[in-house]
Amino acid sequence: MVENTKSVSVSKEPPRIVIVKHEDGSMQGIIMADTVSVECPPASVFDYILYLFAAYYAWGLNFPRAYQLLSFLQIHVLHDEVETAFRGSALVKLEKALHL
DSSP, X not given: OBSOOSOOOOSXXXXXEEEEEOTTSOEEEEEEOSSOEEEEOSOOHHHHHHHHHXXXXXXXXXXXXXXXXXXXXXXXXXXXXXXXXXXXXXXXXXXXXXXX
């Protein structure tokens, strides 16, 4: 359910997923950005990460430098090479160590 349909702003915080695990074992995921929050249907952690990828695609955003792990997953797991993906020295070293 979309609680706020204003345009997505990332001036303060990049979009992120917040996952809450309830006492009964169920999980709830919410994608949050400065001006938007999107409640995701019940899913696994993997699915919530895919929802976050989908949000970045839908909103036409690039991952911030702090989210290099998502860039790595996008490139090497989803096989979606992105020219604008930031690759810091730690990520380059990991790619070399894994022979990617």
